[in-house]
Amino acid sequence: MRRLWMLLVATLAAAPAAAELRLLAAELPPYTFQVPPATVSEFPGPGQGLVHEVVVEMAKRIGHSGSIEYMPWFRAQEIAMSEPNIGILALTRSPEREDRYRWLAKIVTDDLVLVGGQGVDVSTLDKARDRPTGVLLRSGAEALLREHGFTRIEPAPEEWLNAKKLKDRRIDAWLAPRLMVIHAMKEVRGDLATLNMGQIVRSSEIWLAGSKDLPDAEVARWAGAFEAVKADGTLERLLRKYRRLDVAPIPDERRRYSQDPIWNY
DSSP, X not given: OHHHHHHHHHHHHHSOOOOOOEEEEOSBTTTBEESSOTTTOSSOOOEESHHHHHHHHHHHHTTOOOOEEXXXXXXXXXXXXXXXXXXXXXXXXXXXXXGGSEEEEEEEEEEEEEEEOTTOOOSSHHHHTTSOEEEETTSHHHHHHHHTTOSSEEEESSHHHHHHHHHTTSOSEEEEEHHHHHXXXXXXXXXXXXXXXXXXXXXXXXXXXXXXTOOHHHHHHHHHHHHHHHHTTHHHHHHHHHHTOOOOOOOGXXXXXXXXGGGOO
């Protein structure tokens, strides 16, 4: 009997460990971003951002490496919806996405706000429905504009492109989370005083989400890690850090554009 027990222990020890959750992110400052970003250098810098750092802290508490891969946002979403054992940050939880993911932890809540250039009435969605309106490609905000019958939607793969287009008067309106609007405008040396902050369309809950196949135990592990990050003051420390974040402008001449068709904006 003892030999049987020892054989069982040896077999379990030799079994390969379950693969850790693969974490994906994109350039979504101030939530997740790289310095320098991929649009500036072919060798992007390390990841950072409020949600990036919170998830790294969560990972520490459950023995995860904290490794996060950066890629175009549309690609990260495709992988998370089609491949197993994927985590994705920072994903806005919205009705159109609700059944496509497991929802592990709500990191922060922002406002999804309609922004206009000077003299543009953005007090309601109806006022901007027929105006050229910028939005993040493959985002919950883009889906919302389509549901509301917007006729001149101009999606862009990163929000700084929408900021630049609004600054250059190539679009009249822009729908995005407030913190992303402010960060992107600073990146392109935009004047925040010229922004017309209009209707708050809905709250924008920013989550760590996962692929649909994730078992309840894995979801619970990450949810528990987030509670620990809140309880020990780490979350509040990171919130304070990113409220004071000094955003360095990136001159247009430093941007390098991929040959991928999504960059033709």
